[in-house]
Amino acid sequence: EVELVESGGGLIQPGGSLRLSCAASGFLVSAGYMSWVRQAPGKGLEWVSVIFRGGVTKSADNVKGRFTISRDSSKNTLYLQMNSLRADDTAVYYCARGNHGDHYFDSWGQGALVTVSS
Amino acid sequence: QSALTQPASVSGSPGQSITISCTGTSSDVGGYSYVSWYQHHPGKAPKLMIFDVTNRPSGVSNRFSGSKSGNTASLTISGLQAEDEADYYCSSYTSSSTWVFGGGTKLTVL
Numbered sequence: 364e365v366e367l368v369e370s371g372g373g374l375i376q377p378g379g380s381l382r383l384s385c386a387a388s389g390f391l392v393s394a395g396y397m398s399w400v401r402q403a404p405g406k407g408l409e410w411v412s413v414i415f416r417g418g419v420t421k422s423a424d425n426v427k428g429r430f431t432i433s434r435d436s437s438k439n440t441l442y443l444q445m446n447s448l449r450a451d452d453t454a455v456y457y458c459a460r461g462n463h464g465d466h467y468f469d470s471w472g473q474g475a476l477v478t479v480s481s
Numbered sequence: 482q483s484a485l486t487q488p489a490s491v492s493g494s495p496g497q498s499i500t501i502s503c504t505g506t507s508s509d510v511g512g513y514s515y516v517s518w519y520q521h522h523p524g525k526a527p528k529l530m531i532f533d534v535t536n537r538p539s540g541v542s543n544r545f546s547g548s549k550s551g552n553t554a555s556l557t558i559s560g561l562q563a564e565d566e567a568d569y570y571c572s573s574y575t576s577s578s579t580w581v582f583g584g585g586t587k588l589t590v591l
Contacts, residue, residue: 409484466533467515473526
């Protein structure tokens, strides 16, 4: 059974850094592509970043240069390193899985809350 | 990449049908058959309901259907049930090899 469990969220001051983790089970994170999607309070879902099977990464313009997506195949875990955090980065962050060759997310985690505030 | 455009809310009575629209551009919705729809209950993980415009994953009720015309995709839910009340989001793969989501539509079952 596919399962995704996010961790690492919390309260952080503006300008600070935080690393989210997404532990996967039931499949290999390196087999397809993995994304982070976030939802700010009262707002809709917003795509953040993706890492493809070959290791190529893409990020939304508003996090480019501040957020870095990566994975550790030995731990079967996805990461999101978030630097220079701003108040508008406050959101629940979800990791999501896509199969190689597909263009949608068929499994999602429960989310991790990141609050950026002084 | 601008968010896809969805109505903020729709409503219907049990047994009725509703349709949620999702409008993008030729760089996303109109350019590919890669529109997906997700059901989201607050505090839970989003759930895939439709992929590649018209396809239903195993286990999703056939009351859910999808379509597309030009730059606009649609999700139709027939035979509305109380359990369908949730937020619904469309998403599309884009010409930049990224994804874009719609602003979300809150479905109320009256």
